[in-house]
Amino acid sequence: MRRSRASQKRARLFLGLHEEGARGALIAFAATVVFVALMVLWIRSSSTWPAIQRQFFNPEDFAASWPKVLSGFWLNIRMFLAAQVVILALALILAMIRALRGPAFFPLRATVIGLIDIVRGIPMILLILLFGFGIPALQLRGVTRSEMFWGLAAVVLSYSAYTAEVYRAGIESVHESQRMAARSVGLTQIQALRFVIVPQAIRNVVPALLNGAISLQKDVALVFVLGIREAIREAQIYTSLTFNYTSYIAATVLFLAVSIPLARFTDWYTERDRRRKQGASS
Amino acid sequence: MKLSVESARKIYDDKVVLDDVDLTVDTHEVVCLIGASGSGKSTLLKAINLHVPLDGGRILLDGEEITAPGVNANQVRTRMGIVFQAFNLFPHMRVVDNITLGPRRAGGVERGAAEVSARRLLDRFGLGDKADDYPDRLSGGQQQRVAIIRALAMEPTLLLLDEITSALDPVLVGEVLSVLRELKSTGMTMVLATHEMGFARDTADRVVFLHEGRVWEEGNPAELFRAPARPETRDFLRRVTEAGRL
Numbered sequence: 367m368r369r370s371r372a373s374q375k376r377a378r379l380f381l382g383l384h385e386e387g388a389r390g391a392l393i394a395f396a397a398t399v400v401f402v403a404l405m406v407l408w409i410r411s412s413s414t415w416p417a418i419q420r421q422f423f424n425p426e427d428f429a430a431s432w433p434k435v436l437s438g439f440w441l442n443i444r445m446f447l448a449a450q451v452v453i454l455a456l457a458l459i460l461a462m463i464r465a466l467r468g469p470a471f472f473p474l475r476a477t478v479i480g481l482i483d484i485v486r487g488i489p490m491i492l493l494i495l496l497f498g499f500g501i502p503a504l505q506l507r508g509v510t511r512s513e514m515f516w517g518l519a520a521v522v523l524s525y526s527a528y529t530a531e532v533y534r535a536g537i538e539s540v541h542e543s544q545r546m547a548a549r550s551v552g553l554t555q556i557q558a559l560r561f562v563i564v565p566q567a568i569r570n571v572v573p574a575l576l577n578g579a580i581s582l583q584k585d586v587a588l589v590f591v592l593g594i595r596e597a598i599r600e601a602q603i604y605t606s607l608t609f610n611y612t613s614y615i616a617a618t619v620l621f622l623a624v625s626i627p628l629a630r631f632t633d634w635y636t637e638r639d640r641r642r643k644q645g646a647s648s
Numbered sequence: 649m650k651l652s653v654e655s656a657r658k659i660y661d662d663k664v665v666l667d668d669v670d671l672t673v674d675t676h677e678v679v680c681l682i683g684a685s686g687s688g689k690s691t692l693l694k695a696i697n698l699h700v701p702l703d704g705g706r707i708l709l710d711g712e713e714i715t716a717p718g719v720n721a722n723q724v725r726t727r728m729g730i731v732f733q734a735f736n737l738f739p740h741m742r743v744v745d746n747i748t749l750g751p752r753r754a755g756g757v758e759r760g761a762a763e764v765s766a767r768r769l770l771d772r773f774g775l776g777d778k779a780d781d782y783p784d785r786l787s788g789g790q791q792q793r794v795a796i797i798r799a800l801a802m803e804p805t806l807l808l809l810d811e812i813t814s815a816l817d818p819v820l821v822g823e824v825l826s827v828l829r830e831l832k833s834t835g836m837t838m839v840l841a842t843h844e845m846g847f848a849r850d851t852a853d854r855v856v857f858l859h860e861g862r863v864w865e866e867g868n869p870a871e872l873f874r875a876p877a878r879p880e881t882r883d884f885l886r887r888v889t890e891a892g893r894l
Binding site: 543544546547548549550551552553554557561562565566569 | 697699721722723725726729730732734736737738739740749750753754755798799801802
């Protein structure tokens with residue numbers, strides 16, 4: 367009994383429906399039904415709806431394009447995971463270099479700040495095109511000519527610049543006295559960052575990092591401009607062969623299937639974290 | 649261990665925080681720095697621990713000038729411990745890990761040995777059962793005792809204590825002060841910035857009154873508290889007495 371109440375509470379938390387109670391949940395449900403019904407009626411009242419339905423929501427085309435789009439999407443997932451791991455590590459290194467103090471570290475700091483400024487100043491799609499078509503064309507000895515590799519490298523660089531700033535905000539959120547306490551027991555600057563500042567900083571920015579992951583999960587698809595056959599590219603190929611756009615809907619469904627759970631998880635985690643902090647301070 | 653501060657000067661945005669401060673502390677001596685907030689007590693302690701670079705003067709530890717350029721501040725800091733008003737324990741680490749971090753990472757002590765000494769220190773100060781707790785489970789007095797132990801774990805020859813009871817509930821002050829009394833009995837050299845005048849009178853070997861960044865008056869506590877020579881000292885002690893701190 368207690369257990370089920372706890373899980374109900376968790377479910378309400380999950381959708382942000384806490385505190386309203388059963389009556390509140392009923393009202394929310396009814397309002398949603400009315401809202402969705404009105405939207406459907408409104409869209410279907412359009413004179414071009416029957417054609418749109420054939421072009422975008424055709425079950426046969428959905429089934430026909432699904433296997434290719436799905437296998438393309440599997441590539442998206444793998445690219446996302448690989449890029450995410452590298453981004454989290456690279457961005458942390460960049461942020462730690464930025465956090466180093468003292469004139470001796472000036473050249474390193476300046477290089478990192480310059481790099482972040484430049485990368486953030488270039489639209490990611492442009493960076494992908496420049497890297498993906500430019501670097502392989504150089505035909506450098508011992509350097510891979512894989513467009514996917516260089517396209518992903520562009521995504522990694524771009525995201526690392528932003529993620530480094532997220533980490534930096536986290537590092538700055540740890541009170542200066544922690545750094546002083548760490549230095550007082552004889553730790554070097556880098557040891558103080560590694561053992562004292564960064565572990566606390568990461569805890570503070572997990573929600574922001576999860577947000578970045580949701581965004582990245584979609585943005586790795588941009589390498590399709592290099593002709594890489596991920597989900598969007600596969601959907602595009604199907605469309606160009608059949609003049610039917612349902613394949614794009616198939617790709618949309620797949621992206622949503624991953625990003626919505628991620629978004630719910632992020633909200634749940636953020637809320638839990640907020641409660642835990644409140645609990646600790648009270 | 650002998651500490652000498654010679655003509656220390658520190659200026660923050662045109663405000664002179666330390667104005668030619670001279671201070672010497674001998675081995676086994678307990679020196680209390682007293683004075684109003686902003687008189688420079690805390691800055692002086694942070695300068696000794698090399699957290700605040702001086703704008704003039706120098707600091708010597710056993711004859712070695714630790715404020716000289718090129719001195720390894722880390723190496724110097726391992727020889728002295730500092731405890732802060734706000735404890736500054738590492739909240740993401742258990743009590744025992746707070747204590748062993750310095751010895752392990754800066755002192756090169758192996759984990760097992762560091763933990764054995766940490767637990768021995770915790771036992772000695774009545775916190776043996778707290779070793780595996782996180783700091784937020786402890787009372788303020790317990791946290792501050794852990795902070796003292798963390799400083800002691802580096803086996804310092806000099807302990808600096810920066811108003812370590814000011815953030816505590818009055819009922820918790822006693823347990824922290826009794827740790828200091830025990831440390832004095834073992835011969836630990838200490839410099840304290842404190843508002844605990846009763847403690848300064850009973851425990852300090854010497855009291856130094858700082859006023860507007862200068863050493864205004866110093867001497868043996870019994871005499872200084874009974875018959876302060878300068879009007880500013882008298883005025884400060886009178887206000888402290890009225891506030892019920894003496």
